Every structure is written in C-alpha cells, then in structure tokens.
Amino acid sequence: MSETSESRLSVKARLPGFLRRVDPAVLTAFGCILLLLLLGSLYSSNFLSPDYLLQQLKVASFLGVVAAGMMIVILLGHIDLSVPWVMTTGAMMACAAAGFGNAGASVAIPVGVLSGMAFGLLNGIGVAYLRIPSMIVTLASNVVAQGLMVVYTGGFSPQDSASNAIRWLATGALVPGVPNAIVVWIAVSAAMVFLLTRTAFGRAVYGIGNSERAAFLSGVGTRRVVMIAFVVSGGLSAFGGVLLAGYASKAAQAMGDAYLLPSIAAVVLGGTSILGGRGSYVGTVAGVILITLLQSILSVMQMPEAGRQIVYGIVIIVMLLLYGRAPPSR
Amino acid sequence: MTAAETPPPLFQMEGVSKRYGGVRALEKARLEVVPGRIHAILGENGAGKSTLIKIMAGVVAQDEGRLLLDGREVAFRSPAEAAAAGIACVFQELSLIPDLSVADNIALANPPRRFGMIDRRAQRKLAEEALARAGAEDIHPRAAVKDLPLSRRQMVEIAKALASGPRALILDEATSALTAGDVAKVFAVLKRLRDEGLALLYISHRMHEIAELADTCTVFRNGRNVASFAAGSRSNSEIVEMMIGREYSNVFPPRQASARLASAPVLECRDLGWSDRLREISFSVGEGEVVGLGGLEGQGQRLLLLALFGVLRGTTGSVLVDGSPVAISGPAAARKPPLSMALIPEDRKTEGLMLPMTVRENLSFAALDRIARGGVIDRTKEEQSIDDMVRLLEIKTAGLDVPVGTLSGGNQQKVVIAKWLMRQPRIILLNDPTRGIDVGTKQELYQLLRRLAEAGAAIVFYSTDYDELIGCCDRVLVLYDGRVVRELEGDAISERALIASALNVEAGQKGTAA
Numbered sequence: 001m002s003e004t005s006e007s008r009l010s011v012k013a014r015l016p017g018f019l020r021r022v023d024p025a026v027l028t029a030f031g032c033i034l035l036l037l038l039l040g041s042l043y044s045s046n047f048l049s050p051d052y053l054l055q056q057l058k059v060a061s062f063l064g065v066v067a068a069g070m071m072i073v074i075l076l077g078h079i080d081l082s083v084p085w086v087m088t089t090g091a092m093m094a095c096a097a098a099g100f101g102n103a104g105a106s107v108a109i110p111v112g113v114l115s116g117m118a119f120g121l122l123n124g125i126g127v128a129y130l131r132i133p134s135m136i137v138t139l140a141s142n143v144v145a146q147g148l149m150v151v152y153t154g155g156f157s158p159q160d161s162a163s164n165a166i167r168w169l170a171t172g173a174l175v176p177g178v179p180n181a182i183v184v185w186i187a188v189s190a191a192m193v194f195l196l197t198r199t200a201f202g203r204a205v206y207g208i209g210n211s212e213r214a215a216f217l218s219g220v221g222t223r224r225v226v227m228i229a230f231v232v233s234g235g236l237s238a239f240g241g242v243l244l245a246g247y248a249s250k251a252a253q254a255m256g257d258a259y260l261l262p263s264i265a266a267v268v269l270g271g272t273s274i275l276g277g278r279g280s281y282v283g284t285v286a287g288v289i290l291i292t293l294l295q296s297i298l299s300v301m302q303m304p305e306a307g308r309q310i311v312y313g314i315v316i317i318v319m320l321l322l323y324g325r326a327p328p329s330r
Numbered sequence: 331m332t333a334a335e336t337p338p339p340l341f342q343m344e345g346v347s348k349r350y351g352g353v354r355a356l357e358k359a360r361l362e363v364v365p366g367r368i369h370a371i372l373g374e375n376g377a378g379k380s381t382l383i384k385i386m387a388g389v390v391a392q393d394e395g396r397l398l399l400d401g402r403e404v405a406f407r408s409p410a411e412a413a414a415a416g417i418a419c420v421f422q423e424l425s426l427i428p429d430l431s432v433a434d435n436i437a438l439a440n441p442p443r444r445f446g447m448i449d450r451r452a453q454r455k456l457a458e459e460a461l462a463r464a465g466a467e468d469i470h471p472r473a474a475v476k477d478l479p480l481s482r483r484q485m486v487e488i489a490k491a492l493a494s495g496p497r498a499l500i501l502d503e504a505t506s507a508l509t510a511g512d513v514a515k516v517f518a519v520l521k522r523l524r525d526e527g528l529a530l531l532y533i534s535h536r537m538h539e540i541a542e543l544a545d546t547c548t549v550f551r552n553g554r555n556v557a558s559f560a561a562g563s564r565s566n567s568e569i570v571e572m573m574i575g576r577e578y579s580n581v582f583p584p585r586q587a588s589a590r591l592a593s594a595p596v597l598e599c600r601d602l603g604w605s606d607r608l609r610e611i612s613f614s615v616g617e618g619e620v621v622g623l624g625g626l627e628g629q630g631q632r633l634l635l636l637a638l639f640g641v642l643r644g645t646t647g648s649v650l651v652d653g654s655p656v657a658i659s660g661p662a663a664a665r666k667p668p669l670s671m672a673l674i675p676e677d678r679k680t681e682g683l684m685l686p687m688t689v690r691e692n693l694s695f696a697a698l699d700r701i702a703r704g705g706v707i708d709r710t711k712e713e714q715s716i717d718d719m720v721r722l723l724e725i726k727t728a729g730l731d732v733p734v735g736t737l738s739g740g741n742q743q744k745v746v747i748a749k750w751l752m753r754q755p756r757i758i759l760l761n762d763p764t765r766g767i768d769v770g771t772k773q774e775l776y777q778l779l780r781r782l783a784e785a786g787a788a789i790v791f792y793s794t795d796y797d798e799l800i801g802c803c804d805r806v807l808v809l810y811d812g813r814v815v816r817e818l819e820g821d822a823i824s825e826r827a828l829i830a831s832a833l834n835v836e837a838g839q840k841g842t843a844a
Contacts, residue, residue, distance in 0.1 A: 199705050200698040207695055210684035217641070217675050217682070218696040218749070219665035278686060 023279075025271025029286035032319075036293045043301065054179065060292035061185035062244050064285065066259050067266040068192045069236030071284045072229045074267050075196075075209045077276025078127060078134035080233045082119055083263055085145035087256030090116040090238025091245035092149055098163035105163040112242040113235050119145055120234020124227030134230075153253065161250045170246030181243055188236070193281050205229060209276030262291050265316045291316075338401065340365045340529045341386070341417070341498055346395030348381050348553075353766075355381040357553040358395070363498055368520065368530045370540045370561065373550035374573050374829055375627050375794040379533055382550070383500055386531070387419040388412030413439070418496035420487050420504045428476035433457035435475055436490045460493035461486070465519040481512040488519070498529040505539060517543055535626050537566055537835050549573060566835045574825050581773060582801030583780040593617040594653060596788035597757050599638065601647035607633050609812045611647070615757070615788040620779060622803030622823075623792040625832045630812035631792040632676055635759045638790070639673040640664045651757070665696065665753060672696075672750035676761040678739075682746035685735035689727050690716055692734045692745055697752040719748040724774065740771030747778070758782065758789045764798060776802055796828045810834045 040047035066083060073080045094112030097104045119141050126137035152158075162170075172180045196202040204225045207215040216222045240259070245251045270287035272279025294315060298308045343361040347354075356378045363369055373379050384390045385397070388406030397404050399415055406412040409419075426435045433454050434441075442452035457471040466485040475483060484504065491499055501520075505513050520543065524530055534540055540547065544561040549572040556572045564572075595614035602611040608630050615621045623631040637645045640658030648655050651669055658664045664671040675681035683692050693716045694701055701712045716730065723744045727737055734745055743763060750758070760779075764772045779802055783789055793799050799806050806823050808816040808831040816831035818824075 198707055198709075200702040200707060201705060203691060203695065203698055203707070206687060206691070207684050210686055211680055213681050214675075214684055215695075217639075217661050217673060219661040220695075220698075221662050277684070 023271045023283060025269075026280060026283040026286055029270055029283060029290055033286065033290050033293060036290070036297060040293075040297050040300070043297075047297075047300075054177070054182070056292055056296055057185075057289070058179040058181050059296070060288050061179075061181040062240050062247070063259060063262055063266060063292060064185040064288040065188050065243060066237050066240035067263045067284050067288050068188050068281075069233035069240075070263045071192070071267045071270075071272060071279070071281065072196075072205060073134070073233045074264070074272055074274060075205050075276055075279060076226055076229055077209045077212075078226070078229075079264070080123065080138045080230065080237070081135060081260065082123060082138040082142040082145065082234070083237045083260045084254070084256035085142045085149065086116045086119045086234055086237040087241030087244065087259060088149055088251065088254065089119065089145045090241035091251035091255060092152065092158055092160075093238075094166060094242045095158060095160040095162050095245055095251045096152075098166065099160040105165065108163045108166060109169070109239075109242055112245075113239050116238020116241070117231050117235040119238075120231040121227070123234060124230030127230060128223040128226035138230075149253070155253075157252055158250070162245045162248075166242055166246035167249060168246070170243045181247070184243065188239075189281065189285060196281055201225065201228070206277055209273075209278070211277075261316070262295075265320070266291050269316075269319055337365055339363060339398075340400065342396075342398040342401075343382075343386070344396045344398065346382075346385060346392045346397070348385065348390065348392050354553050356385070356392070359550070359553065360555055361386075361548065362558075363529045363531055364546075365497070365527050365529045366524055367545045368524050368532055368543055370532045370534065370544035370547045371550065372535075372540070372547060372569060372573065374796070374832065376552075377550040377573070378553040379550055380502070381553075383419065383502055383531070383533065386412070387417060387500060410439075413494055413496070416495070416497035417500070418491035418494055418498070419500045419502070420491045421502050426475045426483055426486060426490070429474065431472050431474055432461070432469055432478075432486050433471035435486060436460050436471075436493045438490070439494070456493060457489070460489040463492050463523075464489035465515060465522070481508045484508055484512070485516070488516070492523075496528070498531065499523065500531045500533075502533045503535070504532075505534065505536070513539070535833055537569070537833050566833075567830070570826060570830045570833065570835065573829050583777050585780075585804060595650075596652060597638070597790070598650040598653070599647065600650070602634070602637060602649065603646040604633060604637055604642050604644065607812050608637060608645075611812075611814055613807055613814065613817070615790055617786050617788055618783045619805070620783050620789045620791055620803045622799040622806035623790065623809060624796065624799050624806045624818075624828050625809040625815075627794055629809040629832075631809050632761055633812075634809070635673060635761050635790065635792060638664075638759055639671060665755070670753065670756040672753065672755035672758045674743075674746055674750065674758070674760045674763050678742055678746050679735075683734050683742060686733050688731045689725070689734050689737070689745060690730040693719055693730075693749050694752065696749045700753065715752050719752055722751070723748050723778070738768070740767035743767050743771065743775070747775070751782075756787055758787050760789065760791045762792055762794055764793065764795065796825050799823065799828060800825065808832055 037047060046052050066087065070080055070083065090112040093115040094108045097108040097111040122141050123134070123138050126132045127134045168180065169184060170181050174180055174183060196205065204215060204220045204222075207218070207220060208222050208225060212222055237256075241251075241256055244255060248255070266287035267279070267284050268274050268287070269290060270279065270283025270285070272283060294312065298311055303311065339362045341363040343359055346356055346359045348356040359378065359382060361382065371379050371382065381390070385392050388409045388411050391405070391407070397406070404415060406415065427438070430438070436457040437453045442449045442456060444452070454471050461467055461469055461471065464485055466482070466489060469478065469482055469486060475486060478486065488504070505516060508516060520530060532540070532544060541562065546558060547561050547569075548558040549556045549569065551573055593616045595616050598614035600612050603609050611634060613621065623634065625631060633642065636642050638649060638658075640660045640663055649658065650656065656669060658669065661673070663669070664673070679685060684695070694712050697715065698707065701708055701715060719725070720727075725744045725748065726741050734742060737745065747763065764775060776798070779789060779791065791803060800823050803823065804819070806818045806828065807814045808818065808828065810832065815834055818827055818831070
C-alpha cells in the first residue's frame with residue numbers, strides 16, 4: 001500500500017494530459033484488448049465490423065455500470081459481494097413496479113435503483129459503523145436479498161415484464177446506431193470520473209483507501225464516506241440489473257450471478273489495487289471491455305460451455321497474478 | 331576481557347556501535363553481564379538502552395563491535411539464536427496470545443512434541459514448572475490468558491521467558507504494568523533467580539525500584555556508557571547528573587518576552603483522565619504560548635494529545651476552549667471553528683500522510699471542506715492555497731504531482747504541518763514533530779512554531795528531545811505515569827530539572843516547582 005508509481009495518481013490529477021502519463025496497467029489492458037481483437041479477426045473477419053463492436057460495447061455496458069460501483073468500494077480497500085442478488089433485486093423490483101399500470105411504470109427505474117441502495121445502506125452501516133468485515137456483511141446481504149426474492153417470486157420466474165421505459169433504456173437508440181445502454185454507460189462513467197477526481201468525496205475515497213487512520217486524523221468523516229460508497233455501489237448494481245431486465249425484457253432468477261467475478265476482475269485488471277487507494281476509472285473501463293471481449297471470443301469459437309468457464313477463469317487468475325507480481329514501480 | 335570480577339562474566343559487549351540512517355544509537359558501548367547479579371541500565375530517551383537490548387536479544391545486528399558469551403565471540407542472527415544461547419527477554423509490551431491458554435503461550439516457541447504432535451501432558455508439566463519458578467503457582471496452566479488480569483499476564487510473560495531455561499534474563503520495563511503488591515512479588519522472584527545464578531539485566535525508569543533491586547548500575551548517554559558502579563554508591567542527584575549532557579546542536583529563536591500571561595487561556599483542561607493511562611491532568615495554554623510536554627517516552631503524552639483532539643473514547647474531566655466547556659467528538663469536530671484545532675500526529679508515514687498520493691492531494695486533504703464548494707473542489711482555490719503553503723514552508727519537491735512518499739523525511743513533515751496550517755488553526759497540537767528529520771529542517775520548524783505563536787496560536791508541543799523543550803517552550807509540563815508531576819517555566823526549564831522530574835525524583839540543588 002505504501003509503494004506506488006508516479007503516474008497512477010496523476011491520471012486523475014491531470015485528466016486532460018492523461019495519455020502522456022497513463023498507468024502502465026491501463027496501457028496493458030488496452031493492449032490486451034487490441035490483441036484479442038487481432039486474434040479474433042484472424043479467426044473471423046466479422047470481429048472488426050462496427051456492428052460486432054457496437055454489440056460488444058452494448059453487452060459491456062451492463063458490466064460497466066456494475067463495475068463502476070464496485071470500483072469505489074475496492075478503492076476504499078473493501079469489497080461488495082452482494083452484487084448478484086442486489087442486481088436481481090433491482091431488476092425484479094423495477095419489473096414489479098412496472099406491473100402497477102402507468103403510475104407504476106413511471107417510477108419503475110427509481111424503485112429498482114432505490115431497492116439496491118437500501119441494500120447498499122445495509123452493507124455500509126455494517127462495514128462503517130458496526131465494523132464488520134465487508135466480505136462478511138456483503139455476502140450475508142447477498143443471501144438475504146436472494147431469500148427475499150425467492151419469497152417474493154415463490155422460486156419461479158416472475159411474470160412481470162420490463163416497462164417500455166426500461167426496455168428503451170437498454171435497447172433503444174437515442175442516437176441513431178448507438179444503443180442507449182452505451183449512452184447510459186458513458187453517462188455513468190462521466191459521473192464517476194467527476195466524482196473521483198473533482199469532488200472532496202472522491203479524494204476522501206482515495207485517502208481512506210491509502211490510510212484510513214491518516215484520513216480519520218485529518219478530520220474526514222471516514223464512516224460516512226464508507227457508508228455512502230456502499231450505497232452508491234448498491235444503487236449501481238441494481239441499476240445494472242434494471243438495464244439487464246430491459247435487455248432481456250424481464251427479470252429472472254439468478255440473473256446477476258454471472259456478474260460478481262467479472263465486476264471485481266474488471267476493476268483489478270484495470271489497475272486498481274485490490275488493497276485500495278490506487279487506480280483510475282479509465283482502467284476499469286478497459287477492464288470491462290477486455291472481459292466482455294474475452295467472453296465473446298470464447299463463445300464465438302464455439303467452445304463448449306464448460307471449457308469456456310475453465311478458460312475464462314484461468315485467464316482471469318493468470319492476469320491477476322501477472323498484475324500482482326509486477327514490481328512496485330518507483 | 332577487562333574486569334576482574336569474582337565470577338567470570340556470562341555475556342560481554344565490546345565496542346558495539348549501531349547507526350540508524352544518520353542517527354547514532356550506540357557508540358562503542360561496553361557491557362558486562364555477570365551471573366548472580368542484577369544489573370540495572372539507566373538513561374534518558376534516546377540514550378541507547380533499547381538498541382542495546384535489541385542487539386543482545388538478536389533482534390538487530392550491531393554495525394561494529396563484538397559480543398562474547400562465556401568469553402567466546404558469538405553472532406546472533408535472529409532472536410531464536412539468542413534464545414538458544416540462553417538469553418531470554420521480557421518486553422514491556424506483552425507478547426502473549428490472549429485466546430490461547432497459559433500453557434500454550436509458555437510453550438509457544440518450542441512445544442514438547444511426540445510423534446510430531448504437541449504432547450499436552452508434557453506441555454502442562456513444563457508450564458507448571460515455569461510458573462512455579464516465576465512464583466506464580468496460583469495461575470492455572472489451562473486458563474485462557476485473556477481471562478487473567480494484566481499483572482498476572484506479566485507473570486506469565488516472565489514464566490514464558492524462564493521456560494526456555496535461560497542463563498541471562500532481560501527485563502525491559504517489566505514492572506510498568508504492575509501494581510505495588512505485584513511488584514514486591516516480582517522482586518522476590520527476581521532476587522531468588524539471581525541467587526540461583528541467573529544473570530539479570532533490568533531496565534527501568536523507576537529510581538526507587540533500581541535502588542531496591544539492583545546490584546550494579548550502568549548509565550548510558552548519547553549511546554555511550556558514562557559509568558558503571560555498584561548500586562547504592564551514588565545518590566539520585568549524582569545519577570541525574572550523569573544522564574545530563576546531551577550534545578546541543580540546535581539554535582532556537584528567541585522566546586517572546588510579552589505579557590502573554592494577561593491573555594485568557596485558549597485551551598484548558600481540568601482533571602482530564604482516560605482509563606488509568608491519563609490521570610487528573612489540568613493545565614491551560616494561552617494565546618501565543620508554546621507549552622511543552624516532557625518526560626520519558628510512553629508516560630501519556632501521546633494519549634493526552636489524542637484525548638484533546640477527541641480521538642479517545644471515554645475520557646473523564648473537561649476540556650475548555652475560550653473558557654467554555656466543549657465536547658469534542660472526534661477530529662472532524664475538533665478541526666472546525668470555533669475550536670480550529672490541528673494535530674500533527676506521531677507517525678507521519680501512517681497517520682499524517684497518504685504516502686502513495688501526490689503532494690498536492692496530501693496538502694489539501696484536511697482543508698477540502700473549505701476548498702470545495704458543494705462538495706466540488708475549487709481547483710483555482712486549491713492551487714492558490716497549495717502555492718501559499720509550499721512557499722511559506724519552503725517545501726522542496728520535484729513537483730506537486732509526485733507521490734509524497736518520494737520526499738525526504740523533513741519535507742514530508744513539512745507537508746503534514748502545511749496541510750493543517752491551511753486551515754489556520756488556533757490550537758496546534760504537535761506530537762514529536764522533529765523525530766527523524768534533518769537538523770536544517772528542525773531549525774525551520776522551530777522558527778515556524780515561534781512565528782505561529784506570535785501570530786496568536788496556542789501550541790502544545792510534545793518532544794522526546796529535552797533540548798527542544800528547553801529551547802522552544804514557554805512552559806513545560808512533565809508527565810510521569812499519566813500524571814503531570816511538574817510544571818517548569820522560563821529559566822527553570824533546564825536539562826537537570828527535566829530529567830529529574832522525568833524520573834520523578836528530586837534534583838537536589840536546583841529542583842524547581844511551578
């Protein structure tokens with residue numbers, strides 16, 4: 001936690017000139033993206049077509065929204081394992097609200113996001129005020145969310161379908177040719193960059209991640225910052241779930257299960273220290289795209305599902321090992 | 331071999347030196363530990379006592395000089411090697427694992443084994459024997475350490491050291507956690523161990539304990555031995571005299587000869603207490619006044635500063651700012667007006683700074699609530715405040731966007747101070763701010779303290795360097811065992827008075843009271 005490179009933090013200090021002093025990890029991630037595209041194009045020329053790339057970005061945007069929340073929590077040196085069922089809760093609650101006619105449909109998105117923020121608040125209070133390790137609290141609230149959703153649905157797929165607004169948000173195209181999901185991801189990303197680089201809250205997040213004692217003794221309300229971070233993470237997880245429900249037209253049991261490991265991996269592959277305090281948002285974007293491409297290429301190569309999972313898991317472990325072994329650049 | 335004592339020395343140090351960076355901790359130190367004797371080591375802060383013990387116990391290696399065991403040269407590469415050679419250590423901080431049983435703790439380093447598994451019965455027997463030798467037969471080997479009171483734990487600690495069958499036992503402030511009754515018991519045990527032929531090395535700052543227990547005393551100063559003598563052959567004031575004589579290397583700005591006494595106290599505390607670590611502390615600091623905290627390390631100075639800053643929970647007594655009582659719930663409350671407090675913490679690397687973050691981010695970190703508008707950082711204002719501070723404190727850095735960890739120790743400390751000065755505090759609490767920084771930067775900090783005081787700040791300044799207390803402070807409170815034992819003012823702040831009150835003895839001819 002004490003050693004770092006000069007470039008890592010300057011990314012956020014000087015965004016305009018960021019290309020010159022960008023984090024080596026971010027460069028590596030972007031390099032891997034290009035390599036994957038190159039490998040893919042050797043396999044099939046379709047890989048470089050705009051349609052395919054836009055489709056990938058669209059798929060990536062769901063993970064991107066979730067990973068944005070995960071990143072804040074990881075920057076603090078914590079982790080949010082409640083992602084799968086908070087996503088599902090957000091999706092199911094939004095679809096449930098949509099079932100209540102027009103009035104319900106108009107508040108469907110906020111209802112979904114707020115239900116996720118409620119779980120985030122639970123996590124935040126547990127971590128910041130009750131001092132329970134985040135791994136335990138968030139794992140527990142994941143199970144609680146799962147239980148509540150099973151009770152609500154009776155264990156079957158819910159019958160409510162997504163409202164038109166939700167579907168439009170995920171699959172419509174406000175800008176011709178560009179799916180709205182991508183626009184939403186860009187908007188969330190812009191807000192994240194602003195939050196992390198331009199606000200006192202963002203500075204406090206980095207500060208706490210580096211040394212919670214020093215941040216506390218500097219008079220920063222460390223517990224409040226930690227709590228808010230978990231609320232943001234919960235809200236973004238649920239929002240990701242809402243978008244996914246719009247994409248699939250309805251919520252489904254366990255729809256968020258495939259997002260926990262990828263969201264953590266995307267953040268860490270993007271150069272954010274798993275111990276907290278270090279990392280830039282650009283890296284997380286790169287990590288999200290990288291992971292989405294990897295999944296896509298494995299499926300295009302028509303590898304059987306089991307083999308895909310194995311390769312996917314191994315690649316993530318190897319990449320994390322490589323990053324973890326990188327000598328402290330100082 | 332120099333001495334012609336009747337029993338040959340068990341352990342000797344000859345010409346041992348040790349440096350930490352540029353700081354000389356030990357310089358050509360000599361020591362002779364004789365079996366059947368209790369040898370007391372005396373010295374003020376930074377005299378080299380703890381380095382001496384660490385070398386003897388194999389925790390650090392000396393830069394030069396020889397260690398001799400039974401007249402043969404030895405080199406300890408680890409504490410385990412020293413233990414194997416028969417040197418055991420009882421440290422001030424307890425090294426017991428609370429959740430394990432007494433027997434488990436005593437046999438922790440080398441439990442008796444049978445077929446690779448711990449032989450519980452043998453372990454229990456070993457523990458019983460060790461406890462009996464330490465005079466603590468009443469402690470059940472199967473009791474969990476966490477259920478024992480502190481004084482009993484100290485006995486277990488001694489038993490643990492004895493379990494390895496040492497020939498020399500080092501006790502570093504081993505009685506500081508004990509009640510008077512327990513101290514008497516420990517003393518009886520130590521005297522018995524001595525009569526059994528063990529060599530004991532006893533480090534303490536309690537003069538009366540040394541007078542009662544020790545056979546031989548050695549005084550250290552500035553990393554050198556000053557004198558060794560038979561216990562009882564010198565008076566307390568003679569011993570204090572030997573400990574005096576730090577080298578003066580600093581130049582201090584002249585003190586303010588103003589009528590500051592007329593000003594009302596800015597910060598005042600009455601009967602401040604915290605568990606049994608701080609007791610009945612009362613003092614006040616006026617506008618423009620620098621009040622020093624002195625005494626040996628670990629007598630409550632650090633806790634006092636933390637208590638004033640609202641970090642400690644459950645303090646008793648009251649703190650007054652500008653004459654009205656305040657309840658400070660934490661640093662966030664303490665830094666806000668009207669309190670406007672600042673604390674320069676003890677360890678700048680973990681408490682003062684976020685080392686991997688940039689100089690810029692560290693400088694503005696504590697003042698972001700003033701620089702930000704609606705939570706959004708006003709970059710122009712941030713830039714302005716940072717420039718002012720870099721210029722005011724002459725912080726030398728390759729740029730504002732390099733990690734603060736790349737700066738020199740002195741410049742890091744300047745960043746810690748600057749980040750608080752950005753808030754223009756009225757009450758400044760400093761916890762040993764000059765530790766580990768170069769002489770030039772020290773001078774600048776002294777000047778700065780004086781300037782801040784002249785500008786009206788109330789300053790509480792804890793230093794382990796008596797020289798600084800003499801040169802910088804208008805008044806000095808000397809703490810001993812969590813209490814203020816003496817208050818020195820003006821010319822009465824002398825090294826003699828500081829050391830004598832730090833040891834809580836009368837200084838003889840020049841004793842002073844406030």
